Amino acid sequence: MKLYLNKPSPYARLVMVVAHEKGLAERLDLEWTDPWVSPEILTRVNPFSRVPALVLDDGGVLVDSSCICDYLDGVGGGRALLPAExxxxxxxxxxxxxxxxxxxxxxxxxxxxxxxxxxxxxxxxxxxxxxxxxxxxxxxxxxxxxxxxxxxxxxxxxxxxxxxxxxxxxxxxxxxxxxxxxxxxxxxxxxxxxxxxxxxx
Ligand SMILES: N[C@@H](CCC(=O)N[C@@H](CS)C(=O)NCC(=O)O)C(=O)O
Structure with a gap:
């Protein structure tokens, strides 16, 4: 999985916090990028030019931190951070x-x-x-x-x-x-x- 992110973003940080909590941090290929300059590497996966964006192993793309966190919670190990019940x-x-x-x-x-x-x-x-x-x-x-x-x-x-x-x-x-x-x-x-x-x- 490839995560597009930058250091000042609170949304990207939340995704990284969840990745660490779920034991997934090592599985993420991190692509550090500045969304404000609309770099082509980012806009080709997220036309909004926003971070975070997560490219899944099958090529599908998730944008928006809440959606990405929900996904990581589902695929990662340990207790659920967002319970199903x-x-x-x-x-x-x-x-x-x-x-x-x-x-x-x-x-x-x-x-x-x-x-x-x-x-x-x-x-x-x-x-x-x-x-x-x-x-x-x-x-x-x-x-x-x-x-x-x-x-x-x-x-x-x-x-x-x-x-x-x-x-x-x-x-x-x-x-x-x-x-x-x-x-x-x-x-x-x-x-x-x-x-x-x-x-x-
Ligand atoms: N609702 C989104 C917000 C993402 C967002 O606004 N990211 C900012 C960085 S903190 C961004 O990439 N802004 C660039 C732009 O809007 O052009 C989320 O939860 O991920």
């Missing part, structure tokens, strides 16, 4: 949706600033940063993110990745202030080998 699955999907949307808000605001930020804060960046800040307050009060980080599911891992991205690109949010429980949770989950092996750069 409906009641448990819905709980994980709920957390995954929150964590991915937090990532979208944080990443979107960074990109808005980069492309439309000359002079003042772009309105969409301001909107998404406010949404990210409010959602962090909600997550701080949400006890469903696994208190034990020994057996994280896909929702927990996605939240770890979202918070790691905010530390990487949006330090000024100082998200730990007023959120001691979440801060302590993140300190634990970020020690997992899958998180340690996949730093942003």
């Amino acid at each position: 409906l009641e448990r699955r819905v709980k994980v999907l709920r957390k995954l949706g929150i964590a991915k949307t937090l990532t979208d808000a944080a990443f979107g605001s960074v990109i808005e600033r980069r492309f439309n930020g000359a002079g003042s804060e772009p309105p969409l960046a301001a909107r998404w940063l406010k949404a990210a800040d409010t959602s962090l307050d909600v997550i701080e009060r949400d006890e469903s993110f696994s208190p034990s980080t020994d057996t994280p599911d896909l929702g927990d891992l996605a939240l770890g990745v979202a918070l790691g991205y905010i530390d990487f690109r949006l330090k000024e949010l100082e998200w730990r202030r007023k959120r001691a429980r979440l801060g302590a949770w993140f300190e634990r989950i970020k020690t997992r080998p899958s998180m340690q092996a996949t730093p942003h750069e």
